[in-house]
Amino acid sequence: MSGAEAKTPLIRFENVSYSYGDGPDAAPALDGVNLEIHAGEFIAVLGHNGCGKSTLAKLCNAVLTPSQGTVTVGGLSTADENSLLEIRRTVGMVFQNPDNQIVAAVVEEDVAFALENLGVKPEEIRERVDRALEAVNMSEYKLHAPHRLSGGQKQRISIAGILAMRPACIVLDEPTAMLDPRGRREVMETVHALNRETGMTVILITHHMNEAQAADRVLVMNRGKILLDDTPRRVFAEYDLLEKHALSVPQTVQLTHYAGLAPALDVRECAQTLYKWLMGEQPC
Amino acid sequence: MLKDITLGQFFPGNSPLHRMDPRFKIVLVMVYIVVLFVAKGIYAYALIAAFNALAMALSRIRVRLLLRGLRPMLFIVLFTAILNMIYVSGEHVLVSFWVITITWEGVYAAAYMVARIVLLISATLLLTYTTSPIMLTDAIERLLGPLKKIRVPVHEFAMMMTIALRFIPTLIEETDKIMSAQKARGADFESGNIFRRAKALVPLLIPLFVSAFRRADELALAMECRCYHGGEGRTRMRVLHAARIDFLALAVCAVWFGGVITLGILL
Amino acid sequence: MLKAEHLTYIYGAGTPFERRALDDISFSVQAGEIAGLIGHTGSGKSTLAQHLNALLKPLSGRVLLDGTDIWDKKDARNARFQVGLVFQYPEYQLFEETVYKDIAFGVKNKGVDEADGKRRQPTESELDISVYSAMDFVHLPRELADKSPFELSGGQKRRAAIAGVIAMMPKVLILDEPTAGLDPQGRREILGHIKAYRDATGASVVLISHSMDEVARLADSITVLSEGKTAMSGTPRAVFGRADELEALHLSVPAFTKVFRLLREMGVDIDDGCYTAEAAEAELLRVKSAVSRGAGEETC
Numbered sequence: 001m002s003g004a005e006a007k008t009p010l011i012r013f014e015n016v017s018y019s020y021g022d023g024p025d026a027a028p029a030l031d032g033v034n035l036e037i038h039a040g041e042f043i044a045v046l047g048h049n050g051c052g053k054s055t056l057a058k059l060c061n062a063v064l065t066p067s068q069g070t071v072t073v074g075g076l077s078t079a080d081e082n083s084l085l086e087i088r089r090t091v092g093m094v095f096q097n098p099d100n101q102i103v104a105a106v107v108e109e110d111v112a113f114a115l116e117n118l119g120v121k122p123e124e125i126r127e128r129v130d131r132a133l134e135a136v137n138m139s140e141y142k143l144h145a146p147h148r149l150s151g152g153q154k155q156r157i158s159i160a161g162i163l164a165m166r167p168a169c170i171v172l173d174e175p176t177a178m179l180d181p182r183g184r185r186e187v188m189e190t191v192h193a194l195n196r197e198t199g200m201t202v203i204l205i206t207h208h209m210n211e212a213q214a215a216d217r218v219l220v221m222n223r224g225k226i227l228l229d230d231t232p233r234r235v236f237a238e239y240d241l242l243e244k245h246a247l248s249v250p251q252t253v254q255l256t257h258y259a260g261l262a263p264a265l266d267v268r269e270c271a272q273t274l275y276k277w278l279m280g281e282q283p284c
Numbered sequence: 285m286l287k288d289i290t291l292g293q294f295f296p297g298n299s300p301l302h303r304m305d306p307r308f309k310i311v312l313v314m315v316y317i318v319v320l321f322v323a324k325g326i327y328a329y330a331l332i333a334a335f336n337a338l339a340m341a342l343s344r345i346r347v348r349l350l351l352r353g354l355r356p357m358l359f360i361v362l363f364t365a366i367l368n369m370i371y372v373s374g375e376h377v378l379v380s381f382w383v384i385t386i387t388w389e390g391v392y393a394a395a396y397m398v399a400r401i402v403l404l405i406s407a408t409l410l411l412t413y414t415t416s417p418i419m420l421t422d423a424i425e426r427l428l429g430p431l432k433k434i435r436v437p438v439h440e441f442a443m444m445m446t447i448a449l450r451f452i453p454t455l456i457e458e459t460d461k462i463m464s465a466q467k468a469r470g471a472d473f474e475s476g477n478i479f480r481r482a483k484a485l486v487p488l489l490i491p492l493f494v495s496a497f498r499r500a501d502e503l504a505l506a507m508e509c510r511c512y513h514g515g516e517g518r519t520r521m522r523v524l525h526a527a528r529i530d531f532l533a534l535a536v537c538a539v540w541f542g543g544v545i546t547l548g549i550l551l
Numbered sequence: 552m553l554k555a556e557h558l559t560y561i562y563g564a565g566t567p568f569e570r571r572a573l574d575d576i577s578f579s580v581q582a583g584e585i586a587g588l589i590g591h592t593g594s595g596k597s598t599l600a601q602h603l604n605a606l607l608k609p610l611s612g613r614v615l616l617d618g619t620d621i622w623d624k625k626d627a628r629n630a631r632f633q634v635g636l637v638f639q640y641p642e643y644q645l646f647e648e649t650v651y652k653d654i655a656f657g658v659k660n661k662g663v664d665e666a667d668g669k670r671r672q673p674t675e676s677e678l679d680i681s682v683y684s685a686m687d688f689v690h691l692p693r694e695l696a697d698k699s700p701f702e703l704s705g706g707q708k709r710r711a712a713i714a715g716v717i718a719m720m721p722k723v724l725i726l727d728e729p730t731a732g733l734d735p736q737g738r739r740e741i742l743g744h745i746k747a748y749r750d751a752t753g754a755s756v757v758l759i760s761h762s763m764d765e766v767a768r769l770a771d772s773i774t775v776l777s778e779g780k781t782a783m784s785g786t787p788r789a790v791f792g793r794a795d796e797l798e799a800l801h802l803s804v805p806a807f808t809k810v811f812r813l814l815r816e817m818g819v820d821i822d823d824g825c826y827t828a829e830a831a832e833a834e835l836l837r838v839k840s841a842v843s844r845g846a847g848e849e850t851c
Contacts, residue, residue: 049705063509092510104446113507113510116520181762254828267809278839279842470632
């Protein structure tokens with residue numbers, strides 16, 4: 001990438017702190033975070049409950065505004081009331097509980113919700129809703145009642161509701177925490193396809209280490225600070241540091257660690273590295 | 285099981301009545317009710333009944349379903365009928381015993397009353413049977429639209445209806461779940477007198493309310509994230525188009541209702 | 552201990568939404584055993600759980616507790632105290648003013664059996680013992696007893712709700728997705744508490760989950776359900792040995808198993824029945840030393 005434009009981050013955190021509650025001794029949920037997120041990145045955010053990762057997510061689209069420091073989205077400060085709608089249509093957000101973010105009693109009406117709020121013309125809403133449902137592979141359910149769908153399907157509807165706004169970035173706050181393995185896979189495949197095919201920036205907050213393996217970049221958070229910020233390979237190479245904070249690592253990484261090797265990110269790679277290691281030439 | 289309750293009385297279909305613009309349907313039902321109350325005389329009622337039958341035929345809803353919908357009202361119908369028979373006085377005594385006198389006038393009045401109630405209910409049933417709750421909400425919002433000018437919160441009301449329709453099944457499911465969970469800890473919802481049973485509902489209602497508030501909180505956040513900022517500048521995906529058939533229906537009804545009223549005046 | 556024979560159950564019989572939730576399922580758990588019950592959403596595992604503690608009455612088949620049919624006696628409700636069931640997301644069922652009262656709810660309903668066969672309310676000191684020991688099992692600090700359950704953190708609420716069932720001292724403890732929505736640390740803790748309860752009381756535990764990794768670590772036996780039928784059952788080793796079938800049922804197989812399986816395909820003599828970290832590490836190092844010993848003999 002070259003030129004100044006390519007380097008302008010989509011989202012920028014400058015020395016951002018955030019505390020819930022007012023008292024001077026309220027522990028900050030986020031503590032002096034600096035962060036740049038660029039268009040097209042797939043970022044996974046890991047950490048324990050209460051490490052500040054949800055707060056980080058909510059600061060990205062002005063659901064929360066920083067107690068200190070500034071967050072800018074496409075150059076607009078989230079503290080500026082006037083850019084609120086612009087910021088929220090740029091950075092969409094999907095939450096954990098699939099039941100509590102679907103507004104309408106018919107799938108397609110729900111997907112249209114954001115566009116109706118933005119005052120888009122009816123014909124265009126129709127077209128964008130259909131596209132969004134296609135993108136999450138849920139077109140055949142467009143006239144269904146949401147409460148009859150599975151958890152994974154509901155989450156995909158929620159994603160479609162955000163996609164319809166055509167945002168530059170989608171933030172997912174533990175979208176798979178309440179799903180079974182099938183639902184989890186459906187949602188993850190959808191999110192990866194979006195990132196790959198449309199270049200959508202993805203910020204995925206998760207507990208599942210294996211969901212972080214396929215990201216471009218992994219942020220590990222601890223007590224409101226960013227502990228690690230690097231490629232998954234390098235983050236998982238910090239085995240001892242992760243262990244110290246009681247963060248589990250993917251099982252493939254565990255295996256390569258037992259062998260004293262660099263982390264492997266998927267099953268096939270892991271098997272191959274281990275094979276070489278097992279069969280490797282041994283000094284006498 | 286609570287889960288088995290079906291909500292609303294909408295029967296999906298593709299009849300002319302189903303396809304009719306819901307705004308027209310609502311307006312027509314309202315005019316129909318007014319007409320029903322100003323109508324006089326047996327011919328006027330016959331005409332209304334004929335209209336009702338035609339609408340029913342157009343809806344392709346089985347008569348059995350309509351009768352089933354009428355059943356809960358049976359008591360009220362009988363009650364008013366009996367009251368009318370007893371209290372309407374007249375000259376032509378039919379039977380008289382003890383302090384009760386039933387006159388022909390009373391019987392007429394009772395018959396009119398019954399006809400009126402049955403015709404009223406069947407028409408409103410037809411409206412809800414052929415119009416989905418969402419369409420109804422939509423139509424009501426649009427019909428009441430002009431009231432926004434005098435600061436009636438029409439949009440907010442419609443939004444509340446929409447969310448209620450969405451969450452009622454979810455909350456019913458949840459009630460079911462909490463009930464089972466409390467039963468697993470030995471809660472007894474089935475035995476004891478009324479007072480004990482009411483008390484047994486506490487373990488059910490408190491978690492239900494707590495959960496409803498939590499859901500409301502999360503939903504509000506999700507709505508905000510999808511740029512919800514009230515009804516101002518809002519558009520809708522589904523535009524209600526009044527088609528030629530709707531106006532045709534309106535015209536037919538106008539003539540018909542006109543006929544009913546004229547009959548009432550002439551005869 | 553607890554045994555289900557040929558259970559069949561249909562939801563919404565006669566309506567358009569009719570669904571056969573259980574189809575001739577048999578299941579049993581021995582005293583002191585931890586049995587895993589696995590299946591994806593809609594496989595019938597939650598319905599089975601509700602049969603095991605008499606919340607649902609089977610259309611056919613029967614549930615035996617210590618050899619007697621739980622529906623035989625007049626009081627099926629009694630079975631619910633013997634077979635404690637912790638529902639999914641149990642923290643949403645808390646309702647009392649204090650944590651203590653909430654945990655005591657089940658104990659009070661259960662009552663105490665007297666020698667003459669009558670049942671009476673537990674005394675205050677009996678309640679104290681039940682409630683506090685339940686709190687200890689789930690590592691809920693006793694000073695929280697007088698707090699409102701709604702003031703607790705998410706993880707604490709979950710533990711308080713589990714304590715509410717443990718306090719009844721059930722002979723069989725069934726937990727439906729006890730770790731759903733928790734972070735890895737919270738998951739480990741809850742599973743530890745459950746194991747501690749089994750170890751201390753000798754109760755049987757039925758652990759319902761869709762996470763294979765989790766069940767694998769604890770369970771002595773595993774039953775896999777699919778579409779209301781038993782798809783597999785046996786020891787964890789035997790079940791994980793059929794990884795392909797598990798994947799076909801949309802269940803996740805531990806990455807350890809997958810990697811070792813690939814290694815086997817490559818010709819490495821490695822045991823692909825490993826499903827816990829410890830076993831996998833030991834097996835890997837065993838194979839390594841075996842291979843290098845073999846290689847050493849050849850080249851030197």
